[in-house]
Amino acid sequence: MRIFILSSGKYGSRVVNNLAEHGMASNIVGMEEYPEDTPLFIDDFSEYIPQSLPAADLILAVGLSGDINMIVPEVAQKTGSKSVIIPIYGPEQMPPGLQQEIIDSAPDVRIVFPKPFCSLEPVGDAPIDEFASRFGKPVLFIKSDKFIKKVEVLRGAPCGSTNYIAKGLWSTPESDAEIQATQKLHNFPCNASTDTDPAVGDTSMHLASYQIKEAVKRGLGFAVKTAVVDHSICNTEECQKECMESCPQVLIGLNTITLNNEKKAMVDPATCGYCEICIKECPLNAIKIETGRFELD
Secondary structure, three states, X not given: OOEEEEEEHHHHHHHHHHHHHXXXXXXXXXXXXXXXXXXXXXXXXXXXXOOXXXXXXXXXXXXXXXXXXXXXXXXXXXXXXXXXXXXXXXXXXXXXXXXXXXXXXXXXXXXXXXXXXXXXOOOOOHHHHHHHOOEOOOEEEXXXXXXXXXXXXXXXXXXXXXXXXXXXXXXXXXXXXXXXXXXHHHHOOOOOOOOEEOOOOEXXXXXXXHHHHHHHHHHHOEEEEEEEEOOOOOOOOOOOOHHHHHOHHHHOOOOOEEEOOOOOEEEOOOOOOOOOHHHHHOOOOOEXXXXXXXXXX
16 A cells, blocks of 8 residues: 655654554655644645655645645545545644535545544545554553553554553553553653544543543453443433533544433443543433443443
8 A cells, every 4th residue: 555645743743653663664655744834724725735746545644734734635636546544633723614625625535534543443445444454543452360461552543652552551450551541641642632622522632542541441351430321310302312412432433322222321331431521411410430340342
């Protein structure tokens, strides 16, 4: 697979370096870097389009903020690529209107906007799926017996944080691993924004922490903390399903909160980040945070 990269800033550099260090250097057929002070609003972005472009299968745009992202469809067309990944790490970087404008300008190109990059999973597009098989939503193999004995990264976050976190989990008590993983993410540090994204009601930083928490939970086979719905109180005929409508994980495409056959809300312990937003939004007070051992399917 041939990858052409459009990059800007420390975030872009970190992703590029991590891809190169973990086996994709030979896949990168070219790269164009843009300064961090590139204007957010650009009337004529044609001058920013690279003059010499190689054939590519996948365009990766990392760290670009604002209107400069509008060059992506043109770059895809000139390279012959039908697949594009534009990760979103903050609300100002990629407003919903700009995202839709990019999609509309390239109707024959598959463009995905993982929010954040470490939420990327296969989408049914060959180049994107090949990339997502190696980088995206973290997947860990964990061997433990009350304490973490071994951690292997099966799929890492594109920024490289997963490898850093995995090393820091060795000898950690199983019950502390979820929180330790989050703390390690902040120490990396994660480049995701700490500004609340109005589209999801949470920060990209928090969304990133939910993804690594999930990887730890699935690696262990259980969660130690989650939101739990009291089905004796839950009645979706008396509410507007506020829990589902407000859950950040649901809003980025996960099935963190679903309805069972009896129309009662169900929270998936694996993907629940216990942000408590659903608790605040539930008009019936039917949800609370519980700790324990929640076995995963």
